[in-house]
Amino acid sequence: MTAKRALDLLGGLTLLTVLSPLIAAVALSLALATAGAGGVTRRRTVSGRGGNAFTMVTFRTKSTLAGLPLLLHVVRGEMSLVGPCPLTPGHRECVGEARRRLTVRPGMTGLWQISGRSELPWEERELLDLHYVDHHWLGMDLAILARTLPAVRRRRAASGSTAGQTRPARLA
Numbered sequence: 001m002t003a004k005r006a007l008d009l010l011g012g013l014t015l016l017t018v019l020s021p022l023i024a025a026v027a028l029s030l031a032l033a034t035a036g037a038g039g040v041t042r043r044r045t046v047s048g049r050g051g052n053a054f055t056m057v058t059f060r061t062k063s064t065l066a067g068l069p070l071l072l073h074v075v076r077g078e079m080s081l082v083g084p085c086p087l088t089p090g091h092r093e094c095v096g097e098a099r100r101r102l103t104v105r106p107g108m109t110g111l112w113q114i115s116g117r118s119e120l121p122w123e124e125r126e127l128l129d130l131h132y133v134d135h136h137w138l139g140m141d142l143a144i145l146a147r148t149l150p151a152v153r154r155r156r157a158a159s160g161s162t163a164g165q166t167r168p169a170r171l172a
Contacts, residue, residue, distance in 0.1 A: 003138050008081050008105075011145075012074035023068050026059055034060065041069060046086040047094045049105045054078045056086055064152050070108045082141040083107025084129035093126060101133050114144055114151040 016023075030040040038060060046056045056073060059066045073079040079086070086106035087093055093101055111128035112120065120128075132140070 004080065004141060005077070007138065007141065008074050008077075011081050012071050016071045016075065019068060019071070022065075026061070026065050026068060030060055042066075045088060046106060047089045047091070047102055048078050049102060051089070051094065051099070051102045053089050067108060074108060078105065080105040080107045081109065082132075082136075082144045083110055084132060085110060085112050085125065093129070098126070098130065101129050104133055104136065109144060109148040111144065114147040 027040050034040065040060060041057050042060050043055050043057055045053050048054050054073070056079075057069045059069060070079060074081055083104050083106050084101045087101075092098070111132050112125045115124075115128055
């Protein structure tokens, strides 16, 4: 087992254990709010490591809580805590030269997450993913994990005030 997989397994299990009350509360809240209208989760087929497709499950909410079920994919080995953004199998980044992004597992977070996520132009997010694939190591993963929560908090605090603005990507 590689150090990255050990980090994913230990981190994923720890986060699932610690966050299980929150996960249950979100699921219950969504179940009560939707009352059978589409269910609690959203399913999407994405490309995993080696191009192996799997069904990614997220909560049906437009908040950072939507990604909590992704921890199950991390523990199962379909995803990593840190990696490229998950994409559908037919996406342009899953073919041609960009196919090298499929040599690693997609991640719950990555350079794209801490560098601006949806505020970034698609081309920059693509470059960040490929940079990660070409240069990742355990220290980079730890740095990205350490910067993820503050990046999410900054985005939440600035929601609306930077709408439509982009900023340059920073490589870890």
